[in-house]
Amino acid sequence: MANWDELGEALADYTVSCNENVRLRKMQRDWSRTLHFICSDTGVTFSMEVDHGEILSTPGGHVGTPDIVVTSESETFCDMFWGDLNPVQKYLRGEIKVKGSQEDVMRLDAISYVIWPDS
């Protein structure tokens, strides 16, 4: 199980990687969403506010009404935010569960794909 420090570090790196990727920002320019995350093993929750492709904040707890809810193990989230795993593989194996539209699910994966095309 990953602890808060590890999650926070991973999220911080993910935020920078996203926000500094010009191509990704252009691709996601029409994508403004509130994401909720649930660590199924620790019960820890956090949110992500995305505005026109820019990650504005990643506060703890569930903030606002979500467009997407992602549930997985804390280790999986850490590895995903560090770009060390392919989210689609985990999703297709049922290890990442998502509530939200198919388009949003794909956009979420597209972030990892554009930043780390070889993950």
Place this chain on the structure above:
Amino acid sequence: MPGAEPAQPVAQALRRSVGTATATATSAGLAFAAIDYLGVVSVLAYAPGATAAVAILVGGLIVLLVSGIFSELNGLYPTAAGIRLYLGRAVGLRTSLSVTFTYMVTVVLVIAADAFLIGAAVRHVLHEPAVLAYVWIAVLLGVALAANLLGVRLAGWVQTVVTYTVLTGTVVLSVIALFHVGSAFHHPLNLFGQGSFSGVQAIAFALFLYAAFEWVTTTAEEARAPRVITRALFIAPVLIWITSTLFALALAHLLPYSSLHGSAYPQLLLGQAALGTVGEVWMLGLTVLTALNTFNGGFLVASRFIYAAAREGNLPRQFAWLNLRAVPWLAVTTLAVVAAVVAAAVFATGQWLLLVAVGAALESGIYAIAALCLVVLRRRETRERPFTLVAGKPLAVFGIVIFTILFLATGFSDPKNARHFSVAPIGVIAVLAALSTGYVLIFVPKLRAAAAARTAAARPRRRPPRPDGGSAAPTPTDPITAPDVTEDPAGQAGPAEAAVPPRFRANPEIPPALG
């Protein structure tokens, strides 16, 4: 303070979620395509006159079994990747890949068939030379391709309105046709009039009228609750049953079968017979509207499947290339090109009824496999389901038998002559299945090995090692036997592992009431 204590996650209500009316419209819209008008004619070939209504009713009752099976499977795996998950868990990864690849071929066939049928219908109404039909096909596919590449999506409410307009419009015209005087029903209740096996074949083709209604399960992640999908799976077949039955009765009432057989636009003939030019334009309008659902839903489902398969390493990675609108452009373009080629082949050979037969057989085959999945997963997955099919095991075994029979009945049907048998449909399916299986057995392992090598060579692991030396490496999981993530971790969650870092403790941008 949020996040400081291990939260007890509660069910999250999404800002935008799908309710029963929209899910039902999605289900019915995916099933009721332009090719269904031809499907009704195929039913009439084996169950002439009013007997077709009996075949469609029996087909509908069997489809309710499919609804039950998919409701339970969807409850177990409420995700767009559901079919891959339950197939993988039940029959193995390779088989699941082969089946889903073949399944996606059905989507391409339906897109191609609809493009052809709509092109032919437009050309007919405009009294243009036959060759111009292909121009219309190219235009339709071109518009669909451009819309998809630009990321244009039909809003949910537009899709709902379109679906209910198509169904209602078909029902209204059929009722008008039924009240048309001067004609009479032919061959009432003559289910085996075309030979001893014709009744079974009629039911098999009737099943095709409902085909693809189960694709609504791919929207499970946006449904308000699992029961929304279950309701849609049971309501949509009823809507299709009403529409198809009235349409079949209207055709049988007003038009001799000889005028329908060989026509690519029986709905236009019915419109013409019932209301003259107004009726013809009416039905043309509805036919064009079906394209919105087919092209929007078909392109979307198939291209996203291709994208996911490429990201997973089961298709060349180029299929995951995204354009600046986050659309997998190579996947979408390939779909359009393949559909155009298939439509051209149909246009050149006039074998559109073969597509109906292949589609009908494939759907029966998929339903047989879904029933098999239910039997296997009843044994392997003991966790509680939101929906449990009553007498599920015996009914699923019955489903395996009945859908296998229907698969063979359509697979060996002769699209041109109801009294003959043909190996053409089963031959096409055998070729598709062989290509799919060969690809999975030969190319997928190579692709996966190449992807793994590329990942290893590209860069080292980014996540820093833990200070205590503990491993944070992701453990590889067996895709078949990997356990599910617990749905509700309440009561299982342990204490938070460490203190909350400062950045999680407060967010100055978030008002306290929200935070």
